[in-house]
Amino acid sequence: MSEVTISLRNLDEERVLLGHLDRNLRVLRLAHGIEATSRGGRLTLKGEPEQVQRAAESVQRALEVIRNDSPDPSRVAEIFERDGDKPVEKGGSQNRLRIxxxxxxxxxxxxxxxxxxxxxxxxxxxxxxxxxxxxxxxxxxxxxxxxxxxxxxxxxxxxxxxxxxxxxxxxxxxxxxxxxxxxxxxxxxxxxxxxxxxxxxxxxxxxxxxxxxxxxxxxxxxxxxxxxxxxxxxxxxxxxxxxxxxxxxxxxxxxxxxxxxxxxxxxxxxxxxxxxxxxxxxxxxxxxxIVRHQVVQRIVKAYSSFEERGRQLEAERKKSDDDEGSPRGRERRRS
The missing domain is CATH 3.40.50.300 (P-loop containing nucleotide triphosphate hydrolases)
Structure with a gap:
């Protein structure tokens, strides 16, 4: 396992290099088969020595473009993908997560x-x-x-x-x-x-x-x-x-x-x-x-039925109390 750390000059440079929602960082990981994290203005690459070295060179090329040519995140992604040796998914599936x-x-x-x-x-x-x-x-x-x-x-x-x-x-x-x-x-x-x-x-x-x-x-x-x-x-x-x-x-x-x-x-x-x-x-x-043991589903159902019956009985009791408090209810009690 090899590790390389690259210092970034400022937040603007970091923003362009990483891309929106760190999209470029994801492309870097996928294209080069490495781990890549950014924290405190420092980009850290980890993985097999050859892969890390290639990824570090790709990052340096991207930084040269950002500093001297164009602060365009999409160009950074193109550099990372072109320099890598692993395919990066295209099209609508690109944003789908592998859960x-x-x-x-x-x-x-x-x-x-x-x-x-x-x-x-x-x-x-x-x-x-x-x-x-x-x-x-x-x-x-x-x-x-x-x-x-x-x-x-x-x-x-x-x-x-x-x-x-x-x-x-x-x-x-x-x-x-x-x-x-x-x-x-x-x-x-x-x-x-x-x-x-x-x-x-x-x-x-x-x-x-x-x-x-x-x-x-x-x-x-x-x-x-x-x-x-x-x-x-x-x-x-x-x-x-x-x-x-x-x-x-x-x-x-x-x-x-x-x-x-x-x-x-x-x-x-x-x-x-x-x-x-x-x-x-x-x-x-x-x-x-419910995806736990099958008896859990039956337990939840039993408790739900019990609680629902309790609510029904409470509603019936309240209705009965209201009826007894009404003029008609008082008349029934007198008779």
């Missing part, structure tokens, strides 16, 4: 399509429908393809009341138990060495919702999991963290709200007021989309 997992239902397929096409996607449904797993898979594929620079995974640590200071250990030790499902998805989708490197380089960041306030996230895929346990204010705060060239995915199960004191769920509120906002897609996953 590590395949949808197992029509609703899951629509969910994946929405995450590719929309600025903000809500994935809502019961446990086991793949909401979080598919979102993380999409994020990993997007970063690998060079469309985004980082993945930010967020969860409300409602079990700790979002107040983590009293817990022992450093920040990671404090929050890891509450973010375990996100780590599990990453462990399943990435080799351990790659995940470790991504975490060390800040390509993957996992954070409790409380630590998102005041931030603006650019060139990132941002996933909020367990969103039913956000308050209205927290949901608004999270959605407004979105910076330039970023994408947001929100997942949750509206039947599993654990907020104390009967507070309104930020997810339920958002689904109500954002349904017709341009750039936002809401995808509903159902019981039939």
């Amino acid at each position: 590590a997992v395949k949808p197992r239902s029509a609703n899951q397929a629509r969910y994946l399509e929405a995450m590719e096409a929309s600025d903000v996607t809500f994935g809502v449904g019961p446990a086991g429908t793949g909401k979080t797993y598919l979102a993380v898979a999409m994020a990993v594929a997007s970063v690998k393809a060079g469309h985004y620079r980082k993945i930010v995974l967020v969860r409300p640590a409602v079990e700790a009341g979002e107040h983590l200071g009293f817990l022992p250990g450093d920040l990671e030790a404090k929050i890891r138990p509450y973010l375990r499902p996100l780590y599990d998805a990453l462990d399943d989708l990435l080799p351990k060495s790659t995940l470790k490197r991504y975490m060390e380089e800040g390509v993957v960041e996992i954070s409790p919702l409380a630590y998102m306030r005041g931030r603006t996230l650019n060139h990132a895929v941002i996933i909020l999991d367990e969103a039913q346990n956000t308050t209205v204010a927290q949901m608004k705060m999270f959605l407004t963290r979105m910076g330039s060239s970023s994408r947001i995915i929100v997942t949750g199960d509206v039947s599993q709200v654990d907020l104390p004191g009967g507070r309104e769920s930020g997810l339920i509120h958002a689904l109500r007021i954002l349904r017709r906002v341009e750039g936002i897609t809401i995808c509903s996953l159902k019981q039939e989309d």
